Amino acid sequence: MLDRQVPDVTFKTRVRDESIGGDNPFRWQDLASRDVFAGKRVVLFALPGAFTPTCTTEQCPAYEASYPALREAGADEVYCLSVNDAFVMYQWGKHLGLKNLKVLPDGSADFTRRMGMLVKKDHLGFGQRSWRYAAVIDDGTVRGWFEEPGINDEGADEDPYGESAPDKVLAWLKANPRT
DSSP: OTTOBOOOOEEEEEEEOTTTOSSOOEEEEEEEHHHHHTTSEEEEEEESOTTOHHIIIIIHHHHHHHHHHHHHTTOSEEEEEESSOHHHHHHHHHHHTOSSOEEEEOTTOHHHHHTTOEEEOGGGTOOEEEOOEEEEEETTEEEEEEEOSSOOOTTOOOOOOSTTSHHHHHHHHHHSOOO
């Protein structure tokens, strides 16, 4: 995975637009992955799903708490990606009280598939989801890679979390400052 370009895909996002008015002042906005990663050092972490146990109680809160340290170590942005739609990702971020992390909805799994991290979790009723991983991406190129062991597909219920934790990413950032 190292030294490869991230996929060029379009994320379907919702952004607040007060000119719309009403109870739901949001509009659709396409966000190109090249714009997310261009000219920046981005920490991206991907997880199986919003509102799922480990993602909600451990991984996302750990990254939110580690955000200041990740920024201090050189990350320009920290994104959480999941194969969920923009509505789910927005509500999940709101539920978690996220103040610093940005969420990326990969509802069609285009990014996840092209990263080689798409797994089938039909046996759990999840459908296709992302395997848990994190990456440090410099100007669109993967420089640091943190994948949970044992990537598995349908029939295996393992859901490890440790290799993609923010402390591993933080240690890498400190050992690999931007040049």
